[in-house]
Amino acid sequence: MELQAADGLPDRKRRGAVLAIAASIALAVLDSSIANVALPSIGADLKIAPSTSILIVNAYQIAIIMSLLPLASLGEKLGYERVYCGGLLLFIISSFFCATAQSLEGLTLARVAQGLGAAGLMSVNTALVRIIYPQALLGRGMGINALVVASSTVLGPGIASGILSVAHWPWIFAINIPIGIAALLLALRYLPRTPRRSGSFDAISAVLSAATFGMLMTGVQQLTSGAASALPVLLLLGGLSSGFALWRRQAGRAAPLLPVDLLRIPIFALSIATSVGSFxxxxxxxxxxxxxxxxxxxxxxxxxxxxxxxxxxxxxxxxPLAGRLSDRVPAGLLGGLGLLLMAIGLALLAFLPVDPSAFEIGWRMAMCGVGFGLFQTPNNRTLLSAAPRERSGGASGMLSTARLTGQTLGAALSALALRAGDGSQSHLGILTAAVIAAAAALISITRLRASPA
Structure with missing residues (x-):
């Protein structure tokens, strides 16, 4: 690994670093969904109920969101490349234990470790992209990153189905090992050394952050699953209390683990709000x-x-097109137009004609995808660029946290809408999503007054 370049890496080294990041981020994103397809087989093999098998998926997701901000802060102190490579190594090792697990408890613990490894990747991913690419090409780098995430999301269920058609479920985890090793060798060779911040790691804030997001996300999931006990309420109250304590502890610190300093930057805060709403x-x-x-x-x-x-x-x-445009067009405008296009597409989906054709459904879906694509890369670029370079880790951690928070809230709102309608009138849920997208579009457009992109 070489010392960080003044403004990006030379072309050959940049290609190697991008390949390392693309391969490892693809694995982390794939493992968010690839296990879903295998749950019936895993449940039958381990003799557990379908409702219990969901723990295998939730353990991974909750471990990620609990550890994103602490690992992003650790990256600023130890170096982003060290946290990245350490996360990737943990991901590889835990994938082996996932593949060889013989019980629900063993598989769940391995999935928690795998989630921690994935958080090491996701927490500093975009901070490394900012260092690898020259500022003038940062939009292209973010576009490639978005492309990898989107492709992995699409391919996850298909890859899982393909593996399960020829092999047993442990292979959906075992396949991570050779790909992960190749990505780790590339990362060790091509990722640049990054600046380190002085000072000790704030372990108390790390625990408070993990407790805040862990309890809030678990509480939301419990509440929307219809749990009748007081546990969801207690979890939510505990999460809010931990969050308040974390906020108070972080106030006034030079490089806080919870980036309250970045949230005071108007365009950063607006970009975070836009991201949560859109996801x-x-x-x-x-x-x-x-x-x-x-x-x-x-x-x-x-x-x-x-x-x-x-x-x-x-x-x-x-x-990729949005990435190129984001280097020239303000993100407030590009993202606002994209989310408005998505909101219109969703409204058109909610009010489809009676007995619509596949084409009538398909072009509305594509319209939503185009709109979201125009928003995502410019928003990520602006969010990252709004932070001082030495706070890229905090910005990177918040970017991933905003995405996962938005996804959790969206799933919770969907569950509430479906339960309220008893599974019928689900077009109202799509219409609600259209309203949320339109609100996010308005927030995005206000960034034009906050600061240039």
Whole structure:
């Protein structure tokens, strides 16, 4: 690893570093969804109920969101590349233990460790992109990053199905090992050494941050799953109390673990709010659409999967273009127009004609994907650029935290909407997502007055 370049890495070294990041981030994103497809097989093998098997998925997600900000702060003190490579090594080792697990307890613990490793990657991912690319090409770098995430999200279920068609479920975890080792060798060779901040790591704040996000996310999941006990309320109150204590502890610190200093920058705070809203709208739509297409429109499961594909495919196609545009067009404008396009597409989906054709559904889905693609890369670029270079780790951690928070809130809102309608009238959930996307578009446009992109 070489010392950080003044403004990005030379072309050859940049390509090696980007390949290392792309391969490892793809694995982390894939493992957010790849296990879902295998849950029935895992449940049958380990003799656990379907409802209990969800723990295998939740353990991974909650471990990630609990550790993002602490690891981002650690990256600023130890170096982003060290946290990244350490996270990748932990991800590889824990994937082995996932593949060899013989019980629910063993698999869940391995998934928690795997989530911690994935958080090491996600927490400093965009901070490394900022260092690898020259400032003039940062939008392109963020576009490639968005493309990798979008592609991995799309391919996850298909890859899992392909593996399960020829092999047993442990192989969905074992496949991470050779790919992860190759990515680690590339990372060790090409990732640059990054500046270190002086000072000790704030372990108390790290514990408070983990408690805040862990209890809040678990409480939301429990509440929307219909849990009748007082546990969800206690978890939410505990999360809010920890969050308040964390906020008070971080106030006035030079480089706080919870980046309250960055949240005081108007364009950064607006970009975070836009990100939370947009991902909440996207997740709410993705959860609600299968019910809408199957229950309301009478489509089969296979047809539902195919009809949902235009959205992520359009996103994949648009992300590189949005990355190039974001180097020249203000993100407030580009992101606002993209989210407005997404909101219109969602409204059109909610008010489809009676007995719509596949084309009528498909072009509306593609419209939503184009809109989200125009928003995502410029928003991420602006959010990262708004932070001082030495606080890139905090900005990177907040970017991932905003995405996961939005997705969790979107899933929770979907569950509440579906329960309120008893599974029917699911088009109201899509219409609600359209309203959220429109609100996020307005927030995005206000960034034009806050600061230039």
């Amino acid at each position: 909440a709208a996207q997740m709410m739509t993705f959860v609600t659409l299968p019910f809408f297409l199957q229950h309301d429109l009478g489509r089969s499961q296979v047809e539902t999967g195919l009809l949902m594909m235009p959205w992520p495919l359009a996103l994949i196609l648009v992300s």
